[in-house]
Amino acid sequence: MATRERRELSDVSDRSVVALAESALTKYPAVAGRIAIAAVGGYGRGELSPGSDLDLLVLHDGTIATEILSEFINAFLYPLWNGGRAIDHSVRTRNETRAAAGTDIRVAQGLLDIRFLWGSEALVLTVATDALDDWRKNFKRLWPQVLASISERRERSGELAFLLEPDLKEARGGLRDINTLRAIAKSDAVPVALERLATAESLLINVRDCLHQVSGRHRDQLLFTEQDKVASALKFSDADALLLEVAKSARSVDYVMALTVHRIENSDQGFFARRRKPVLVSKGLYQVNEEIAIASEYELVADPGLGLRAAATAAQRGLPLSIESCIRLADEFVDLPTPWPRQSREDLVALIGAGAFMVNVWEALDQSGLIEKWIPEWGHVRFLPQRNALHRHTVDRHMLETAVRATNLIRQVHRPDLLLVAALFHDLGKGFGDLDHSEYGETLIAPLAIRMGFSESDAQTLAVLVRHHLLLSSVATRRDLDDPLTISYVLSHVDSAETLELLHALSIADGEATGRTAWSGWKAGLVADLVSRCLAAMSGIAPAPQLELTADQIVRSEQGILSLEIAEHEGNYEIEIIAPDQVGLLSAVAGVLSISRFDVRSARTRTLGNSAVMKWIVNLDANSQPPESEALQEILQRALTGEIDLTHRIEERINNYRKRPGIPVAPPVVSVIYDIATSATVLEVRMHDRPGILYTVARAVSRFGVDIRAAIVATLGAEAFDTIYVTDLQGQALTAERAVLLANQIENILLTH
Amino acid sequence: MKLITAIIKPFKLDDVKSALQAFGITGMTVSEASGFGRQRGHTEVYRGAEYTVDLVPKVRLEVLIEGSDVDAVIDVIVKAASTGSIGDGKVWSTPVDNVVRVRTGERGVDAI
Numbered sequence: 001m002a003t004r005e006r007r008e009l010s011d012v013s014d015r016s017v018v019a020l021a022e023s024a025l026t027k028y029p030a031v032a033g034r035i036a037i038a039a040v041g042g043y044g045r046g047e048l049s050p051g052s053d054l055d056l057l058v059l060h061d062g063t064i065a066t067e068i069l070s071e072f073i074n075a076f077l078y079p080l081w082n083g084g085r086a087i088d089h090s091v092r093t094r095n096e097t098r099a100a101a102g103t104d105i106r107v108a109q110g111l112l113d114i115r116f117l118w119g120s121e122a123l124v125l126t127v128a129t130d131a132l133d134d135w136r137k138n139f140k141r142l143w144p145q146v147l148a149s150i151s152e153r154r155e156r157s158g159e160l161a162f163l164l165e166p167d168l169k170e171a172r173g174g175l176r177d178i179n180t181l182r183a184i185a186k187s188d189a190v191p192v193a194l195e196r197l198a199t200a201e202s203l204l205i206n207v208r209d210c211l212h213q214v215s216g217r218h219r220d221q222l223l224f225t226e227q228d229k230v231a232s233a234l235k236f237s238d239a240d241a242l243l244l245e246v247a248k249s250a251r252s253v254d255y256v257m258a259l260t261v262h263r264i265e266n267s268d269q270g271f272f273a274r275r276r277k278p279v280l281v282s283k284g285l286y287q288v289n290e291e292i293a294i295a296s297e298y299e300l301v302a303d304p305g306l307g308l309r310a311a312a313t314a315a316q317r318g319l320p321l322s323i324e325s326c327i328r329l330a331d332e333f334v335d336l337p338t339p340w341p342r343q344s345r346e347d348l349v350a351l352i353g354a355g356a357f358m359v360n361v362w363e364a365l366d367q368s369g370l371i372e373k374w375i376p377e378w379g380h381v382r383f384l385p386q387r388n389a390l391h392r393h394t395v396d397r398h399m400l401e402t403a404v405r406a407t408n409l410i411r412q413v414h415r416p417d418l419l420l421v422a423a424l425f426h427d428l429g430k431g432f433g434d435l436d437h438s439e440y441g442e443t444l445i446a447p448l449a450i451r452m453g454f455s456e457s458d459a460q461t462l463a464v465l466v467r468h469h470l471l472l473s474s475v476a477t478r479r480d481l482d483d484p485l486t487i488s489y490v491l492s493h494v495d496s497a498e499t500l501e502l503l504h505a506l507s508i509a510d511g512e513a514t515g516r517t518a519w520s521g522w523k524a525g526l527v528a529d530l531v532s533r534c535l536a537a538m539s540g541i542a543p544a545p546q547l548e549l550t551a552d553q554i555v556r557s558e559q560g561i562l563s564l565e566i567a568e569h570e571g572n573y574e575i576e577i578i579a580p581d582q583v584g585l586l587s588a589v590a591g592v593l594s595i596s597r598f599d600v601r602s603a604r605t606r607t608l609g610n611s612a613v614m615k616w617i618v619n620l621d622a623n624s625q626p627p628e629s630e631a632l633q634e635i636l637q638r639a640l641t642g643e644i645d646l647t648h649r650i651e652e653r654i655n656n657y658r659k660r661p662g663i664p665v666a667p668p669v670v671s672v673i674y675d676i677a678t679s680a681t682v683l684e685v686r687m688h689d690r691p692g693i694l695y696t697v698a699r700a701v702s703r704f705g706v707d708i709r710a711a712i713v714a715t716l717g718a719e720a721f722d723t724i725y726v727t728d729l730q731g732q733a734l735t736a737e738r739a740v741l742l743a744n745q746i747e748n749i750l751l752t753h
Numbered sequence: 754m755k756l757i758t759a760i761i762k763p764f765k766l767d768d769v770k771s772a773l774q775a776f777g778i779t780g781m782t783v784s785e786a787s788g789f790g791r792q793r794g795h796t797e798v799y800r801g802a803e804y805t806v807d808l809v810p811k812v813r814l815e816v817l818i819e820g821s822d823v824d825a826v827i828d829v830i831v832k833a834a835s836t837g838s839i840g841d842g843k844v845w846s847t848p849v850d851n852v853v854r855v856r857t858g859e860r861g862v863d864a865i
Contacts, residue, residue: 479764482838522785526763526810 003047003202006209010048014039014117016080017056021118024075031072035060036119038127043178049209051218052441054080055110056089059097059123073196086218097127101134105145108135109183139187143264149182150257151310160250161383162397164243168208169220173250175204176725177257179723190263193256200249206215207246210234220225220583222246224389247383247394253541256366262323279553281660282313282621285643293322294329302332305344307370312347315361316355316718318663326368333373339453346601348452349717353422355407357663359400359510365395377428377444384431390518401425401513402506409505411669411686412718414541417716418458421449422465422502423509442467461499465506468493472507476526490534497538504531510549543682544677544712544723547604549613553578564633572601573627575616577636579608586708587698588639591646594653594692596632597624603694603713647699650692657691668750670743672736680725681734683743687750689720700749701726704742706734754849754862755823759814760786761834761842766812772833776826778816780865786813790843807836811842817865 021037041055043046045612058073062607073091079086101108113132129751135142153170160171168174178201185192207230208702212218214229222230225537227239236242266289276287284298284306284426292314300306307329314321336344351358365371372379384395391398406423410416425448427447445466449459470492479486494500507527511519549557556563560580575593579585586605592599598618605614638644668687685697695711701724712724726742728734734742761769766783773781780798787808823846830844854864 152812360859367756478767480762481764482836520785522787522810525787525808529810 002206002729004047005046006205008154009050010039010043010046013043013085016083017054017076018118020076020079023188023213025073025385027075028068029070030063030068031060032353033120034064035069035072036121036123037076037117039115039117039126044110044115047113047205049205049212051209051212053086053088056117057111057114057127058089058091059120059127060091060093060121061123062093062095070540071613071687085132094123094127094130094485098130098134102138103130105149107743108138108142109179111135112183112186112529117491121508132714135183136187139189143189146184147261148181149179150261151629158394161247161254162394164387164392164394165221166210166250166387167221168204168246168680171250173254173257174206175201175220176496177393178204181253181256181260184264186387190260192260196252196256198251199287203245204239204253206234207242211408224387230619232601239387243385243394244383247385251367251383258364258367259323274649278663281317282309285310285313287317287319288322291320291322292325294325299336300329300332304336305341305347306350307365308336308344308347310349311361311365312354312718315351315358317661318354318357318661319661321364323362323364324372326364329371330370333370336374338535338707340451341571342453342601345453346417346715346717347419349417349719350405351717352376352424353407353410353416353718354663355404357491359404362400375448376743377448380431381428390514392515393513395427398513399424402509405509405512407506408507410664411502411666412723413505414684415458415461415502415576415716416686416719418461418465419502419505419509420717421452421454421467422462426466426469427504427512438467438470461502463493465501465502469506469510472527472530473523475510476530477569481526481530486530487533487537491537492529494534497535498610500531500534500538501541525715527650537582540675541673542675543678543684543725544714545614546678546710546725548604549606549608549614549739554612557608557613557638560610562633562637564629564636566627566629566632569617572617572619574631575614575618575627577612577614577616579612579614579636579640579727580609581612582640585612585640586711587616587695587702588646589616589636590694590698591650591692592636592639594695595644595646595649596627596628596635597621597653598715599689599715600694601715603711604707606710607708609672646695650695650752653691668747670750671746672743678725679731679733680727681739681747685722685740687720687723687751689715689718693720694722695752696749696753697722697724697746700746701742704745705729706742707731754838754852754865755820755846755853757816757818757819757823757826757830757844757846758815759830759834759844760811761781761814761830762790763810763812765834765836765841766814769814769830769833772829773816774824776829778818778826780817782815782819784815786811790840797850809840817849819862819865 015038025032036059038057038059039055040057043055060069061227069091077087077089097111101111108131112135113129114124114128114131153176154172157167157170158172160166160168160173163171167174169547181192181197182194207222208220211220211222211226212231214233215226227242231242236245264659278286279293282288284295284303286293286295286338294306310321310325325329328469343630351361362371366382378396381395381399386395386576393401403420403423406419410419413419419671424522425445426440427434428444429439432440442463446459446463449462454462471490475486475490479489494503504527508524511523520732556578562579563577565576589712590600593616594752598620601619603616604613635644639646648727650680665688668685673682673684684695687693694711698708705726706726708724708726712723714721726734759769775841787810789809816826827846835841851860853860854865
């Protein structure tokens with residue numbers, strides 16, 4: 001049904017309402033001149049769909065006796081009801097109407113479209129004037145209600161663009177949002193880009209009307225069973241093409257909505273202003289008005305990594321990335337070099353690792369077209385529907401949901417970064433006709449990973465994860481777990497315990513994101529059983545290897561003199577320190593680097609004879625000056641002799657860090673791993689990155705009365721993964737009981753400090 | 754009329770399903786179940802920590818048939834579900850008083 005037909009239907013209804021009112025008037029002539037009938041809502045705009053209610057407002061001046069009034073109304077409404085039309089009517093005086101509109105935003109919004117049908121035109125005109133005046137005057141007071149109803153609808157009905165069986169009216173980006181935007185436009189609070197909605201609105205209304213016609217029911221949810229019929233009635237090639245157009249329309253509505261809400265919340269009229277002083281949070285990035293924005297004077301050309309850094313910073317703080325910044329990043333787009341620099345790759349991982357907070361930031365980037373510019377493979381899965389009863393979401397949103405679930409599992413794997421990236425791209429191969437999506441996905445992810453700057457072996461692992469993301473669930477439910485052949489079948493595809501661990505976590509995240517029909521406690525139990533049987537058949541997980549020393553380093557370590565050198569390294573700094581070994585050396589060095597405002601990205605340290613050799617890769621935070629070796633060496637010297645109170649200053653830094661907004665993160669995990677290849681006990685510390693982790697851990701270890709032989713620190717996005725080799729003071733591995741006690745103690749300290 | 758209930762190992766579901774289809778059984782109900790019999794739970798050791806799996810995942814399959822087929826159908830299921838090892842499951846039959854097909858209101862054998 002087209003707009004013209006909806007107008008005709010509205011005209012026909014107008015004529016029958018007027019005729020019925022006239023005939024009721026002949027029975028009750030006393031009401032003449034004191035009553036009026038008006039259309040409100042969609043009917044008020046003069047467009048009526050076959051399934052819509054007839055929204056009527058009966059206005060009276062309050063002087064008609066109640067009995068006569070109700071008899072008149074019955075006389076005019078009964079024939080309409082009997083005609084089969086659903087009617088939504090209210091009977092009010094001018095004052096009652098104002099009062100209702102003042103408390104109920106749906107009444108207030110409906111009145112903005114009021115249209116005279118019959119009776120006293122003056123009565124309708126005054127109410128129309130009131131409605132618009134009050135709406136403008138009260139908009140500031142009503143805005144929280146409007147906003148609450150927008151987000152409540154989103155909670156309840158989800159997002160039109162990403163659901164496979166969406167509600168065309170109530171879902172985010174649907175028809176109700178368009179009406180809300182039109183009402184906001186009438187408030188004159190901010191400009192609303194209504195012209196961007198015209199195409200979307202007519203498509204959504206056409207689909208909705210057609211749905212009503214083919215289903216014979218007035219429900220707005222576009223179910224699988226109706227999609228083919230609607231698609232063919234509207235001459236789409238198939239249901240997927242229909243859903244793709246619906247998704248596009250919903251996205252443009254959603255975009256206008258986000259922009260409008262943002263403008264209102266940050267309106268310059270001092271209207272809703274709660275401006276605070278901008279705070280510099282990273283090079284070129286400010287936190288201002290509860291969002292992350294790019295400094296206007298900052299040169300984008302010189303910093304291709306800025307976009308991902310801005311996204312990671314926003315997501316990790318649980319804040320949105322400003323719309324203006326996204327638009328600017330897209331307009332003045334500077335592509336990342338190939339392969340991506342390490343920092344950009346880590347920013348991507350930190351962005352994904354923010355879990356639920358990533359989704360909004362990702363959406364903002366995607367709407368500005370940035371995701372497709374960085375990752376062209378994403379373009380194919382954008383809003384891609386999947387005709388599959390197990391799934392609820394389009395392919396792109398399913399992958400985001402999987403990544404969100406994966407953030408709950410990062411403590412269970414050795415490479416949280418690979419888990420997050422695999423989760424976000426595991427279905428990248430979907431939607432290429434008959435090609436198996438896992439197989440095709442494997443061919444897409446490997447080159448993508450290399451472009452992102454992952455090593456060949458990491459890219460290989462990602463390829464295995466994408467290729468076999470359904471392997472564990474299908475084997476666990478279809479093959480005999482007691483049969484050794486089943487285990488060797490899995491091992492023939494997944495060759496290392498690290499990869500199996502990742503694959504297990506990916507299966508859980510994928511299953512949970514798909515929905516209850518695809519993943520249950522029952523299935524999870526079978527998969528866990530399969531994984532533990534496979535792990536038992538594997539050689540176990542080897543800890544991160546210790547630093548290999550060069551001949552030169554060995555010579556210098558034998559001299560036992562403190563030396564410190566700083567070199568630039570891929571935009572970061574590499575610091576090499578050789579120092580005479582002493583109790584608490586590692587914590588002192590970690591502490592000095594921390595109070596000098598370095599963030600440790602990775603480190604390898606090893607004790608050899610009487611000296612320790614350390615290699616640190618650090619970056620400098622936004623407010624600091626580049627380091628000087630002499631100055632740093634002097635601070636270190638003073639820290640080692642106890643002249644500087646490191647604890648106090650680090651606590652201060654940790655407390656400052658705590659003050660800034662953050663997202664909820666999984667608690668730290670410290671585990672003992674048994675590795676026969678070394679005479680030391682190996683501890684693994686996994687936690688969300690923050691300043692001073694290594695300092696805190698190293699201090700706890702020294703206080704426990706054991707020696708640190710080596711430490712390997714890795715930062716993967718926003719996650720820290722530290723491996724520490726310890727021995728007792730005689731150089732022997734700890735007993736199992738002591739090792740577990742130490743691990744628990746470190747875990748407690750990290751939780752409370 | 755009889756209701757045949759079978760508790761089998763999950764990976765045997767496809768085999769049992771096709772064996773029943775080959776026998777001419779056209780409808781069945783399948784649900785995810787967990788429990789234990791003589792198999793009990795078993796103890797696993799994973800990265801040094803010991804944990805007990807006390808409920809073993811199984812599949813529960815239910816088939817409604819006319820009385821005369823009972824033994825044959827049970828045989829079909831047992832044959833298809835058997836691996837010879839512990840935990841293969843159980844099959845039993847129970848008498849059914851009445852059956853109604855919801856759509857048509859047919860009763861008794863007609864509703865099967």
